[in-house]
Amino acid sequence: MKTDFTPYYAVIFTSIQTEDTEGYAEMAEQMENLAKDQTGFISIDSARNAIGITVSYWESLEAIQQWKQHTDHLVAQQKGIKNWYAYYNVKICKVEREYSFEK
């Protein structure tokens, strides 16, 4: 285990969509781009089949809190609740260690 590992945070967003997907893809792209501009943002990964999983990584809990309260993001969250999501779950996690493989 590396001793110089600096903990950071992951937000695991898991969702199931409704049948109303109008405007969703555009908003998702817009929010991803906006997230990337925020202080403390590290990276983001997304995939969707029956379930959608988006994991964003942040330097601190403060950065996550600020992103959650961002005005444009609040508008997107309200539209998500009203139209696009049948279900979602948000988990705030501390990344404690990691390892990678690359061919």
Added chain:
Amino acid sequence: MKTDFTPYYAVIFTSIQTEDTEGYAEMAEQMENLAKDQTGFISIDSARNAIGITVSYWESLEAIQQWKQHTDHLVAQQKGIKNWYAYYNVKICKVEREYSFEK
């Protein structure tokens, strides 16, 4: 914030596949079923587009370590490195809080 929240652990497995997908889907299903049988397993979510994201949830770091070292899982990991994965990253995380929405 709920005061009765019991922390648990997430393993975020992010991967990019090679062109060799022979046997992959069967193995992935087999490993998911095997994981579900392990002590300390809670749940698992998967989605794949350009990138694959699988997040499994566990009651303890010991349960994660035991699953990592499970004989059949070690065989699958070796095949993954040899054939199926161009890249993967594993992050061990402590889930500190969460919230859900359901329509």
